[in-house]
Amino acid sequence: GASGARLVTTALYQLERTGGRFALCxxxxxxxxxIALAIERV
Structure with missing residues (x-):
């Protein structure tokens, strides 16, 4: 499936929507x- 892609896309969308800086999937x-992925919005 595409669970990983779905989680990352949702995290990126929420970072943009809320103005957040970090996300953890x-x-x-x-x-x-x-498995874990840390994302920083710059």
């Missing part, structure tokens, strides 16, 4: 694994 991959 996290996802569970399964079997104790995960």
């Amino acid at each position: 996290t996802m569970c991959i399964g079997v104790g694994q995960g």
Whole structure:
């Protein structure tokens, strides 16, 4: 699927909408694994 793309797009949209500076996206991959992405709006 496109869960990662959806999360990042939503985070970027919310940063723009609220004037925020940082966003953090996290996802569970399964079997104790995960991934995270920190975004800074400059």
